[in-house]
Amino acid sequence: MSGAGLLDLFVHFAALSLLAIGGALAVSPEMHRYLVGERGWLSTPQFNDAIAIAQAAPGPNILFVTLLGWQVGGMAGALAATVGQLLPSSLVTLACWRWKSAREDAPLVAAIRLGLSPIAIGLTASAGWVIASGASGTDPALWAMTAVAALVVWRTRVNLLWLVGAGALLGALGVVG
Amino acid sequence: MSAAAEPPAGAPQARPRPASLTELFLVFSALALRGFGGVLPWAQRVLVDDRGWLTREEFVEMLAFGQMLPGPNVCNVALMVGDRWFGWRGAVAALGGMLAAPCVVVLSLAVLYGQVADDPVVRRALIGMGAVAGGMILGTALRLATTQRGRAPWLVFGSLAFTGVALLRIELAWVVLALGPVAVLAAWLANRRRGGGAAR
Numbered sequence: 001m002s003g004a005g006l007l008d009l010f011v012h013f014a015a016l017s018l019l020a021i022g023g024a025l026a027v028s029p030e031m032h033r034y035l036v037g038e039r040g041w042l043s044t045p046q047f048n049d050a051i052a053i054a055q056a057a058p059g060p061n062i063l064f065v066t067l068l069g070w071q072v073g074g075m076a077g078a079l080a081a082t083v084g085q086l087l088p089s090s091l092v093t094l095a096c097w098r099w100k101s102a103r104e105d106a107p108l109v110a111a112i113r114l115g116l117s118p119i120a121i122g123l124t125a126s127a128g129w130v131i132a133s134g135a136s137g138t139d140p141a142l143w144a145m146t147a148v149a150a151l152v153v154w155r156t157r158v159n160l161l162w163l164v165g166a167g168a169l170l171g172a173l174g175v176v177g
Numbered sequence: 178m179s180a181a182a183e184p185p186a187g188a189p190q191a192r193p194r195p196a197s198l199t200e201l202f203l204v205f206s207a208l209a210l211r212g213f214g215g216v217l218p219w220a221q222r223v224l225v226d227d228r229g230w231l232t233r234e235e236f237v238e239m240l241a242f243g244q245m246l247p248g249p250n251v252c253n254v255a256l257m258v259g260d261r262w263f264g265w266r267g268a269v270a271a272l273g274g275m276l277a278a279p280c281v282v283v284l285s286l287a288v289l290y291g292q293v294a295d296d297p298v299v300r301r302a303l304i305g306m307g308a309v310a311g312g313m314i315l316g317t318a319l320r321l322a323t324t325q326r327g328r329a330p331w332l333v334f335g336s337l338a339f340t341g342v343a344l345l346r347i348e349l350a351w352v353v354l355a356l357g358p359v360a361v362l363a364a365w366l367a368n369r370r371r372g373g374g375a376a377r
Contacts, residue, residue: 022349023249049290056303057286059209059279060216062249066280067287078284082276089248090256094268096246097257108361110368113238115360117324118331119353120241122338124217125318129343131214132311135304145305146312153218153316157226163309164213171305172298 001073006080009072013065013084018092022123024062024085025051031068041072062086141176193229194262198270201263204228205255205274210282214310216251216275218317224258231258234324245357251275334360 012034016027024031028051035042050071054064062085069081103109128150136142149163170176195201208219217240224231231239236254243253252272259271293299325332334356341352 018247019350020247020249021353022244026349049294050287052294053286053290054283055214056306057279057283058212058216059283060212060249060251060275062252063276063280063283066276067283070284070287078280082280086248086252086272089246090252090268090272093243093246093248093253093256094260094265097242097260100242101261107365107368111361111365113241113364114328114331114368115334115362115364116241116245116357117237118328118333118335119338119356119360120237120244121318121321121325121332122335123244123342123349123353124240124321125315125335125339126342126349127215127217128311128314128316128318129339130311130346131314132308135307135311142304142308145308146315149309149312150316150319153313154319157222160218160222160313161211163313164306167305167307167309168302169305171308172302174301176305176308 001077006073006076009069009077010080010084013069013081014088017085017088020085020089024065028064031065035068035072042068046071139176145170145176195230195267198263198266201259201267202270202274205271206278209275209279212251212279214306215314218313220251220254221317221320233321237321237324240321245353331360331364 013031016024016030019030020027032044032047036044036047047068050064050067051061054061054067057063062082065085066078066082070078073080100109100112132143132146136146145167149167152158152163153160195204204223208223209216212219221233221236225233225236239254239257240250242257243250246253252275255271255275256268259267259269261267263270322332322335325335338352338356341347341356342349
């Protein structure tokens with residue numbers, strides 16, 4: 001991949017970075033339009049595979065961006081896409097966090113803490129719900145596994161890897177799903 | 178129930194904290210590498226329950242901040258945790274730990290993926306994992322909701338966020354932009370009515 005192409009990739013993902021409220025998946029339609037439609041660097045199946053792989057693999061889902069960059073331009077492409085996607089939002093986050101931390105007793109900061117925390121909890125529950133309903137569909141056995149996993153995490157400190165392993169095993173054996 | 182090394186009440190300087198940038202990097206690597214289907218449950222478990230670096234309230238606060246700002250939530254939390262003890266170098270170490278090792282795993286899996294993507298056993302295993310991963314994130318939300326005891330009216334905002342994003346499938350950014358300012362304004366007014374105290 002040419003230097004100009006890499007720069008283009010970097011700049012485009014950096015511009016999307018500040019729009020990615022709630023994570024990079026929020027701007028994935030725009031990434032698809034750019035990489036598949038406008039540039040023709042990737043096919044739609046390649047694009048969808050990148051998202052599926054990053055979600056199945058351990059680690060933050062943002063790594064689908066790394067994978068997209070890798071498919072477009074190898075190691076240099078992976079770096080350009082990942083750094084582009086993360087650098088602007090990270091700088092904004094750090095700046096806001098430091099602003100807030102320097103004013104713990106200010107009325108606005110107290111209001112942010114009180115007002116935004118319940119929304120954060122609601123959004124976290126939403127993320128869980130969306131993932132669970134995508135996987136479980138209308139299958140009662142899968143929903144039962146979702147409920148058990150939720151209960152275990154909520155009420156106990158059992159090692160969570162057992163839960164993931166049990167889910168994979170019961171799924172693979174065809175006990176559920 | 179940690180029996181040993183329980184600090185006496187009211188000794189904030191005795192709070193556990195990462196000893197070095199290396200420890201920060203390794204702890205974030207380890208928790209990210211276990212995060213199948215989502216890192217958030219592991220971040221809560223390791224940073225709050227296991228290590229005690231953050232209280233549950235502090236974790237919710239960082240998460241709330243991370244969600245309102247651009248960028249992936251857990252990556253934003255990593256930046257804040259690192260910055261808290263080691264400044265920008267800590268932020269880089271925590272975020273680097275979160276990304277480096279999983280990055281290698283993801284790229285390796287990409288090579289393998291073409292061969293197994295259509296295997297029905299693999300597909301079923303991934304569906305089973307997805308059902309559990311979703312449940313783990315729901316359970317994490319319930320665990321974090323215990324920080325809101327005595328603030329029941331505020332959970333209206335949480336319920337509205339859930340209704341908008343999970344049930345109505347409205348784009349998250351719109352829900353955040355609509356609910357966030359209203360909730361902060363309501364909280365500001367409530368705090369002022371209570372006598373200007375920055376109630377915690």
